[in-house]
Amino acid sequence: RFNFTANQWEHERMVALVDMVTEAAGRDIDVAADVHTRLDVPSAIRLARALEPYHLMWLEEPVPAENVDAMRTVTQSTSVPICSGENIYLRHGFRDLLEKQAVNIIMPDIPKCGGLSECRKIANMAEVYYIPFAPHNVSSPIGTLASAHVCATVPNFLVLEFHWLHRD
Template structure:
């Protein structure tokens, strides 16, 4: 079996999500997805260049193909960024092909499963009110918990807060902090102590602000406080973690095993959150999870993917012992999100009661619904042309 072509399609989700299809000379195709945050034009263009390095290769040699592309472009930025995002989409499609060729579900290709279903946390963003009001957060929290989710996350980094002193320096002031505490307290009171609650700061703040926020969050028993400062300075992260009893979660903007090595070695984090269709792909994220296990750190992937990338990531979550919970980020785009694949057993969605059941079908376990793809395709990119 040889690769004959690699094609892409771009659909509306979290901006523009890039889907990848790898075709072979035996008529079998594999599908993958690249993280949308880098911009579809860049990802599509890079994949169109990278594919020439894989024409004629056996797609079942997944890690060989991955390393061939990465090592042959050593001066083109294969350490992170857009290159790794494009490579991640290709790698996921390779694994889908390899598993289909073997007639096995993807988790079995990754060493088997520790669990039959993957628990999700619902990313609730700013709540039902775009301004992030306390009432809007409470309304969304109650609705999501009623839908079966046992873990939720809210954003509380408001850079447009009316009492913010400076648009460039994000050092927090008392009014901002009081607003944060009010929202989190209201959500915790609304959902009770039995729901895991995460809070995201999107790497906005400095060390003193991060510590103040972390201390203020302690009464609310958070599962984690996400990216209170940028992840690039591990020494600074270690300071925040050492000074806080609130667990710190980091990793959505890190790439490859090497991006997590120092973070783990210096014990600067409590939970890691690599984004699988961004950090290098399925095998690489499993290696990151295994590395974290050495330090007894749980693995809770960040994720902004269609059901295709979500189900692919779920296979990794099933295949590692230290999995904690997986992000689900489609509350505001649910109709389009569900339409992109045909869920197993005729179900409306792959998400049920805050969980995803692992598919035993060969490959990723879901097939694209081309009607949904065409309906929500972004003009100008083509659909696997």
């Protein structure tokens, strides 16, 4: 389901999952939570505020990024950094998100956003707004290495997603 209103049980379950992960990870490990654009604005704000005590690295895609005003409303309603951008294409798709400061962190997916050079341009656009760059990465080891090369060339690089379970 997308853009649904989370009921009390769903809300409590999401908070409990973050509580368990942050407890298991300890204070020395940064934890982020991905909502996969599932919530409506009131539910996203409610969840983000409930997660403030956990000091997350970010809350990822609480609402769909194509509704920039909705994303901005969520971002302005919480101290939890909001991260988005894995399903946005080309630098033109990021313009409103950046200009309206609708997110705290951008997360372009390098293959989806237009490739290595386009992703670098997106990161540089974000840097003008003092917005960190943390690329989405569900790639192979080769894709991860290519992403790392982009990250090494931009001043606002924050972190690169890495799935260590790949065995190839």
